[in-house]
Amino acid sequence: MPAVERVLVVGAGVAGEAVAIFLADGGVQVDLIEQKQQIAGLGSGITLQGNALRVLRELGVWDEVSARGYGFNVTGIRAPDPAGTLVGExxxxxxxxxxxxxxxxxxxxxxxxxxxxxxxxxxxxxxxGTELRDATDEGDGVTVTFGDGSTERYDLVIGADGLHSRVRQIMGITEEPKSTGMAIWRIFTPRPASITRTDLTYGGPQYIASYCPTGENSLYAYIVEDASAANFELTNEERATLFRSLSESYHGPWDEIRQYITPDRPINYTFFETHLVDGPWNRGRLVIIGDAAHSCPPTLAQGAAQGLEDATVLAELLLAADQVDDALWQAFTARRLERAREVVDASVQLGQWLLDHNREADVPALMGRIAGIVSQPA
Known part of the structure; x- marks a missing residue:
């Protein structure tokens, strides 16, 4: 019998849905709550590395993901020159x-x-549309109070409720995401036929200009610049004007994308943030995973992947154990903390090299080291 019979998962993002599926498949009764009224991924598109795809296959959704996504195996490097010259693959x-x-x-x-x-x-x-108000660990279970005042009792509460996690706050953990000094503009557009992979342009007036195909007829384009809180106050029309202006320094495929940077398309602006809860991610029978436990700038595209890895490891341990005890939490910490730290630190380091305009940085070595780590199942 699994270590838990009834579990509450808070947050219906990628990590929360994944751990809920794994546990339910293992015979656990799972309630999954989400404070929003509907399930919808924020932003425009998402880049999933192979280690994320491995977990999605374990979840039994690879065929659907493959059919609705766009896979590729090569990334291009372009120069910030008037031709957007391809300088490497x-x-x-x-x-x-x-x-x-x-x-x-x-x-x-x-x-x-x-x-x-x-x-x-x-x-x-x-x-x-269900909010977590409070949770009290009673040693052999957790009593939860919801936003409407009702209460329920669970064997375990899993906080997968994102960067500003309510569960993390209830647990008394003080680590909070902090801005790295960078921000990213994103827009979802039709995919020009010439774009069949991601091309990265480093340098020019901004730090990165890039795009990622997301389907036969779609892509998301993005530009990374210095963070400015004032941009959150802009209307979508003003955002489109600014994003289009930033894009005019980049060419090649950007000359095809630019026509789609218009006010009728939602434009997302987000700060790069980072944090890592350094130590066990549980306090008794409350535990956090995904962005609640760790976050990093998307310089290595590992945010969702690390949340999915958290989900598969936690579910595996819970389903294999016969009780929730220190040994279980020690095993979870041993398998996840240092691996997540490596990814977070490397993602932040890559961004810092860009902020510092460090031309001596060995980016290929850093990326190769992380690829070697995440190529091994978590």
Whole structure:
């Protein structure tokens, strides 16, 4: 019998849905709550590395993800010159194994929908528009109070509720995400036929200009610049004007993308943030995973992948153990903390090199080291 019979998962993002599915498949009764009224991935698109795809295959959704995404195995490097000259091609590490693409882009809402439907099929009890107010660890269980004042008792509470986690706050953990000094503009557009992979342009007036195909007819384009809180106050029309202006310094495929940077398309602006809860991610029978436990700038595209890895490891340990005890939490910490630290530190380091305009930085070595780590299952 699993170590837990009834579990509450807080947060219906990628990590929360994944751990709920794994546990429900293992015979655990799972309630999954989400304070929003609907399941929808924020932002425009998402880049999934092979180690994320490996977990999605374990979840039984790879066929749907593959059909609705766009996979590729090579990344291009372009110069910030008037022609957007292609100066190199890098064969991406297939960190999920040789039978999966190295990288796959897809619309975030599509991934959210696929995982949501899979959770329902697994028997997860999903409660939208439900807020966690408080949780009290009673040693052999947790009593939870919801936003409407009702209470329930669970064997375990899993906080997968993102950067500003309520569960993390209840647990008394003080680490909070902090800005790295960078921010990213994103827009979702049609995919010009010439774009069949990600091309990265480093330098020019901004730090990075890039795009990722997310389907046969879609991509998301993005530009990374210095963070400015004032940009959050802009209307979408003002955002489109500014984003289009930033893009005019980049060419090649950007000359095709630029026509789609218009006010009728939502434009997302987000600060790069980072944190890591340094030490066990549980306090008694409350535990955090995903962005609640660690976050990093998307310079290595490992945010979702690390959350998925948290989910598969935690579920594996809970289903294999016969009780929730120190040995279980020690095993979880041993398998996840240092691996997540390596990814977070490397992601931040890459961003810092860009902020410092460090031309001596050995980016290929850093990326190769992380690829070697995440190529091994968590």
């Amino acid at each position: 890098v064969k991406d590490a297939r960190t999920g194994g040789p039978d999966l693409p190295a990288v796959l882009g897809m619309p975030r809402p599509d991934l959210a929908e696929i995982l949501f439907d899979r959770a329902l099929a697994a028997g997860v009890n999903v409660r939208l």
